[in-house]
Amino acid sequence: MYKDSGTTFNLKDHLWTLFLHEKGLFTIPEELDEDRIYDGCHCGDCHMNILPDGSVYACRRFESEVGNALTGRLAEIFTGPQMNEYRDYGKFENAVAASCCVSAGAVGRAYGYSKNMYAADPQCWKKIA
Numbered sequence: 112m113y114k115d116s117g118t119t120f121n122l123k124d125h126l127w128t129l130f131l132h133e134k135g136l137f138t139i140p141e142e143l144d145e146d147r148i149y150d151g152c153h154c155g156d157c158h159m160n161i162l163p164d165g166s167v168y169a170c171r172r173f174e175s176e177v178g179n180a181l182t183g184r185l186a187e188i189f190t191g192p193q194m195n196e197y198r199d200y201g202k203f204e205n206a207v208a209a210s211c212c213v214s215a216g217a218v219g220r221a222y223g224y225s226k227n228m229y230a231a232d233p234q235c236w237k238k239i240a
Contacts (some may be wrong), residue, residue, distance in 0.1 A: 125152060125217065129237055152217040152232075155197025159189060169197045172219025173228075202229040 122128075131137035154175070160168040165181030167188050168174075175197070178188035188194065197218065217235075218228040225233075 126234060129235070152219070154218045155194050159185070159194075169194055170219045170222075172217070173222045175218075175222075175228075197228075204229055204231045 177193040221230040
């Protein structure tokens with residue numbers, strides 16, 4: 112007999128938010144600015160990746176080394192100029208903002224497809240009008 116274990120799974124990829132929004136299963140809070148991107152790739156925003164040799168990457172999906180945890184301070188790496196390249200949202204080709212407020216694409220997928228991290232995410236179907 113099946114018993115609920117209480118385990119839940121996070122829909123990690125930002126495209127799930129866009130899909131659920133289009134299906135009416137996720138709504139954007141009314142108090143949110145209409146020109147704000149609500150979700151998207153979190154590279155440079157809230158995570159870093161540390162490899163066994165201490166290398167710190169902005170994104171786990173491509174070569175994006177921004178420092179070394181064995182020789183530098185994580186706080187300085189996270190707020191430093193190399194990480195700021197991943198937060199320069201004005202450079203992104205398809206940062207879907209006012210048109211849907213949900214998704215900003217993934218730099219790792221964009222880079223893997225075009226060798227340009229600022230290119231449009233090739234898996235995102237929502238485009239700027």
